[in-house]
Amino acid sequence: MAVSGNPFLTGDFAKFDFASMMDPSKLAEQWEKIDFTAVPEQFKVPGVDAQALVDAQKRNIEAFASANKIALEGAQAVVRRQAEILRQGIEDASKAFGELNAAGTPQDKLAKQAELMKSAYEASLGNLRELTEMATKSNGEAAELLTTRVSESFSELTGEVKKAAKKK
Template sequence: MAKDYRNPFMDFDVTKFMDPTKFMDMSRMMADFKVPGVDMEGILATQRKNIEALTTANQLAVEGLQAVMRRQAEIMRQTMEEASSTMSDMMAAGTPEDKVNKQAELIKAQFEKAIANMKELAEMVAKANNEAAEVLSSRVSASIEEMKTTISKSMPKR
């Protein structure tokens, strides 16, 4: 005799809920989970939008990281080119005082450039983070409103 795995309180088959072939397909899995007065399609639609927003935020974060990495590579290339020309300048003939003054000027210029580059990279990271956070923040607000609407539709009218 086959056992009945149905939940006596809700009309859905627990074995179907745990079926690994349906695990990734939330809409099919939740279709078996029927609670009277609850708009499961509305809840699933909200969750789909949440996942889409998370995907968009992740994409923005990755694109921001890629932009930072490209800029870092460009900064490194420029630094190497400048280092090569700087070494040539340092080897040029001149008095020891001229070389010391030239060296001090170069160190100051490189320090200022390094600070500017770090500031630029920090701004790029902050911009990417803000864009991703804005997507998530607006989605959280919309999701809360959607859930309120879904819940109010399922509540019995008085």
């Protein structure tokens, strides 16, 4: 006899570390701690393959964890590159101050200042472009993974509906 109530609330969530959701590498491990093996037995609906639903959800969670990992790694790469850009910017500024303090006429110093400002502006645009491309690439990879999984989910759902229709 089927048990009434929500079959998805029978898992032991006390073992689940919700803080791990911020660490994609540990997210899948946390889901393994929850026992969903009883769900198909408790969720008996005629014509519905509960195990297929559980398996599909597991694949969804795995895809989500992988996408999070890709996005997190991309964000970390952007932050590392920003730190490199900052370090280089400080070095460049120090060098520029040295060049501006060098002996020369006021006109020479003004020309040098304009040259340094132009160079700094162009470098900033290049850095901005690079950081944007890095973020776009990792976010695109994560989105592609999720898009693929959504498409697979719809195909799986269509297959299950067709199976159920044949059984009637």
